[in-house]
Structure formats: C-alpha cells, structure tokens
Amino acid sequence: MSEIKPYYPAKPPLTAGARFIRGFQRVGVVMACLVGVIGLITSIVVAVDQQSSASRRYSQAKCVYDKLSAGQPVKMREYDKSKIDYDESGCLGPGYGGTPTEVAIAAANPPSALESFVAPFAIGIGITAVSSALSFGLFWLLGWLCAGFTRD
Structure with a gap:
C-alpha cells in the first residue's frame, strides 16, 4: 500500500470569542x-403527594359516609353547621370537609390509579x-455578549 493519506481539510482554529462562547454553552448545558x-x-x-392526598380524602369521606349510613352521629363544624367536621367525627385525615351530599359523592368516586398524578x-x-x-439560553447569550458578538 502507499503512504498517501486521504485529504481532509483542516479545521481552522477557534478564535478566542468562539472559545468563550463554547465554554459558556457547555456551562449552559450543565x-x-x-x-x-x-x-x-x-x-x-409533588405528583405523588397529590395522588396520596386524593386517596386520603377518599378514605376520609368513605369513613364519614359509612358512619352516616350506619346512623352514627357525626359532628358538624363550629363555624358552618352545614358541613361535617371529619376530624371531630373520628375520621382523621387531611382536613377535608363537606355537606352530607358532598360526602356521598366523594365516597362514591374513589380516585383512579393516576388521576391526581x-x-x-x-x-x-x-x-x-x-x-x-x-x-441554557441565558448562558449562551451571556457568552455571546461577553465574547463581543462574534460568530459561534
């Protein structure tokens, strides 16, 4: 074989400004x-927390609904007597509260696997x-500005 090497045009060296921009682009990527x-x-x-909160609200509403269905007394909120106080009624949870109609609706609709996720x-x-x-754009722009508006 011959010692002839294929010709690839050499890339010109980067200017100082282009190196500066390239450095800021790399920082921007990181x-x-x-x-x-x-x-x-x-x-x-956040999504897992929202899904678990929906599950806790459902279980709390189901607890109150079961008490209402069994005829057990439930306590109402002090400031709004139309709403049930879940915590005082013995159904501890995230502080969800509502009217008996809202409780029935919430207890009848369990959250799906990823509904609130x-x-x-x-x-x-x-x-x-x-x-x-x-x-990334901010770092690229900062590098471009500091390099004196040169080309990449």
Missing part, C-alpha cells in the same frame, strides 16, 4: 441538565422544560 433533574424530581414528589406531573415537566431551555 446548568440545564441540573435544572432538568431537579425539576423532574420535584415534579414526581398526571396533571401536576405534566405541569411540572412543562415548567422544567421551559426553565432548562431558559437556563
């Missing part, structure tokens, strides 16, 4: 990833995506 990971974890935690998670992911993009 920051965007950090914002994304923190946003994802926060979205999951999807909306907070989707909103959190949307906010995370926008925040990550803004974070």
Whole structure:
C-alpha cells in the first residue's frame, strides 16, 4: 500500500470569542441538565403527594359516609353547621370537609390509579422544560455578549 493519506481539510482554529462562547454553552448545558433533574424530581414528589392526598380524602369521606349510613352521629363544624367536621367525627385525615351530599359523592368516586398524578406531573415537566431551555439560553447569550458578538 502507499503512504498517501486521504485529504481532509483542516479545521481552522477557534478564535478566542468562539472559545468563550463554547465554554459558556457547555456551562449552559450543565446548568440545564441540573435544572432538568431537579425539576423532574420535584415534579414526581409533588405528583405523588397529590395522588396520596386524593386517596386520603377518599378514605376520609368513605369513613364519614359509612358512619352516616350506619346512623352514627357525626359532628358538624363550629363555624358552618352545614358541613361535617371529619376530624371531630373520628375520621382523621387531611382536613377535608363537606355537606352530607358532598360526602356521598366523594365516597362514591374513589380516585383512579393516576388521576391526581398526571396533571401536576405534566405541569411540572412543562415548567422544567421551559426553565432548562431558559437556563441554557441565558448562558449562551451571556457568552455571546461577553465574547463581543462574534460568530459561534
């Protein structure tokens, strides 16, 4: 074989401004990833909390509904006598309260597996995506400005 090497045009060296922009872009990517990971974890935690809160509200409403169905007395709230005080009635939970009609409706509709999970998670992911993009864009813009408006 011959010693002839294929010709690849050499890339010109980067200017100082282009290096500066590239460095800020890399910092922007790292920051965007950090914002994304923190946003994802926060979205999951909030969504799980919302789903467990819905499950606790259902179990509390079911407890009061069972008491009403059995004819046991339930206590009403002091400031609004039309609403049932769940905690004072012996059904401890997140402080949910309502009229007997609202209790019957809440007890009849158990939350589905991901009913209260999807909306907070989707909103959190949307906010995370926008925040990550803004974070990257801010660092890229800062590098471009500091480099003196040079090309990438």
